[in-house]
Amino acid sequence: MIAYRNAIQLGDWIVTTDNSGGIGEKMDDLVAVPDQITARFATRVALLEQWAAGAEPVAVLLHNFSGNASWHRYCEGIRDVFDEIGITMPPISGSSETNMSLRQSAVAVTLMGKQKLESSESTGDWYTYGTPLVGEEVLTKESEIASLTVLDEARRTGLIQRLWPVGSSGVLAEWRAATGNPDCDAASPLDVTCSAGPATVVLLQIDKEKLPNAKRHFGTLLHALR
Template identity: 50%
Template sequence: MRNAILLPNGFVLTTDNSAGIGEKMADIVSTPDEIVSYFAARVALLEQWAAGATPVSIVVHNFSGNQSWGKYVAGIEKLFNEIGVECPEITGSSETNMETLQSAIAVTILGEQQIENSNEIRWYVYGKPSLGEEVISDGDKIADLKKIREAISLGLVHQVWPVGSTGIKGECERLGQNYYLVDWDIEKSAGPATTVLLGIDIFKEKEAKLHFGDYFEAIS
């Protein structure tokens, strides 16, 4: 498990945020609000999967003003539609008393932990590490969450470990795993979890390779 908080009664809390990215004039990165919330929810969802949990509720903290609320909600709903899962109820609040110069948002997901699987696994890396504008331009090369969800359902994937700013190398070290990836930039930030480490059932590795296709390699 990575950045998840275990609550009583088997509940799990995960969150992700961003600032200075959006549609305001002073934003450092100009990006549609829908895309900002999509990737914030993507990270929080992957953290849920890493904890073996299923989302049951979503809270949006919107500091960008009322005009951004509908777009933020649309981005989150788009993510869940793409992976073929009904979007949990979305609630939250918007800052309306003070007009901010830059966009800011946090997406928090409450999930319910499932029974952990004890199958023997081998770790693989999936998705090209991408940052900033690369997340959009190389969208076909980053980890596909729908494929991951399907692989979990098929019993191919038993553990999920999203890669963040420390890169593949940093996350492998956190897992205590050796790494040998000649053609990968193992120190590059993966931004909004564009790369994911997956624990693959050792008896289903060939099936997993066919399922994930490109940008899917054993880490050692």
């Protein structure tokens, strides 16, 4: 497994993080959603980056700038992610900003994990799983979001060679980073330049011999990158 570029590696420790601002339950937030959902998607991104680096999370740090009332709601959102993949939520620590009351919500979720898979060369063709979504689309088109449960099963059974989350830079930019070919373009039925928000789509490298099983496993959200 080749470490993901958005992770910090300290020996066999992997640190990943994601944050959100102006998304939540405050009056001046740009996107109005429950705090629980905000934390769930931030945790989702950090978890996918752990998996991309071949790591499993063992601790969570919660950075809450939205006030004391949001703390437990953020914790529930974090718990939702680990419930989704069927494992016990790691211990949570962190802090809340209580001296200053901000007009908009702000939160960051950091995962600390232990690397389980050594870095190695991988082969196979690249595919996308999921649809690039951002803002309100994340809530209204949730069926098009790459499933953590489906991805977890695929990586545990060796169905995929590599996993690479797609963020705000879009599919093409992340594919270039994953392959190390900055001058190459990718063809796809998806918009490869738009933001994928909280990693609603991921890049997968799949061995040709495993492709038939992969197509059955991932379904219609799996698209080839050429």
